Amino acid sequence: MLSYQHAYHAGGPADVHKHVALARLLAAMTAAPAPLRYMETHAGRGLYDLAGPETAKTREAAEGIAVADLSGEVLEGVLAEVRAGFGPDAYPGSPVIAAHMLRDRDEMRLMELHPAEHAALAELLPGGGVERRDGYEGVLAHTGGRGLVLVDPSYEVKTEYAEAGAFVRALVARWPEVVVLVWYPVLRAGRHAELLAELEPLGAVVDEVSFRLKGGAGMLGSGLAAVNLPEGVRLSGPSDLRIWTKKKGGATA
Known part of the structure; x- marks a missing residue:
């Protein structure tokens, strides 16, 4: 949806869950010598200011990255590098996590249809393969070789769950x-069941965290x-991921 802007949700617990897994996947896949093609269907603007008015309005970052324990995670090092700059x-x-982790021989293509988000991303990552086009159509136009695709729509419209699943099957x-790594919100309506039903025949590995x-x-x-989750890569788990440990009490997932 062209009305959606991720800045209101940046750094929230769902972002941390998604980005920890993405960084693990990128680390595993760039450990192999062959080039990697990395693509996103809904890239966003790539970099967010957690002191900005959007995050102040929702305060999701205060319940996510502000209280996250990333000790030993790949994302911990990437976050430190980004904040240093x-x-x-x-x-x-x-997109910025990937840009920090991909090698010169790897390729990145980022799809973003929202005009303001696309403009910000293109300015942030010039030459980063930023395309203003439908994400599903764009990814399908660039298939081949070793690849990692992040599917991360807004899910503002209830049909997006089934559409995302159908896209992954076509891909x-x-x-x-x-x-393929697909993120989805867990809501009371439970519409993510439609997405998972589409992905079940593909043998998808599913990981959910509650908060x-x-x-x-x-x-x-x-x-x-x-x-097609690479062998040895875990998306998350209480034994090795403590992202929901609160600094001031609270439960862990």
């Missing part, structure tokens, strides 16, 4: 070896579904 309130979106049919965003008035949790 852009200031202590900077938070990287997935894998055309590009069987591609690794009480905005005192239980917001999302109930965050979900990830991975197709």
Whole structure:
């Protein structure tokens, strides 16, 4: 949706869940010598100011990255590098995380249809393969080789769950070896079940974490579904990921 802007949700618990997994995947896939093609269907602006009015309005970052324990995570190092360059309130979106982790021989293509978000991303990552086009159509136009695709729509319209699932099935049919990471919100309406039903035949690995965003008035949790997940990569888990450990009490997931 062209009305959606991710700045209001940047650094929230769902972002942390998604970005921890993405950084793990990128680390694993760039460990192999062959070039990697990295693509996103809904890239956003790439970099966010957690001291800005958007995050002040929702306060999601205060319940996410502000209380996250990233000790030992790949994302911990990326976040430190980004803040060294852009200031202590900077938070990287997935395009910037990828830009910091990809090698010279790798390729990045980022799809973003929102005009303001596209303009900001293109300015931030000149030469970063930023395209203003429908994300699903754009990714399908660039298949082949070793690949990792992040599917991260806004889900503002209820049909987007089934549409995202149908896209992943079409993508894998055309590009069987591609690794796909799909993020989705866990809401009371439970519409993510439509997405998971589409991905089940592909053997997707599903990971969900629960949290009480905005005192239980917001999302109930965050979900990830991975197709062709590389061996040895875990999306998250209480044994090795402590992102929900509160600094001032609270439960862990």
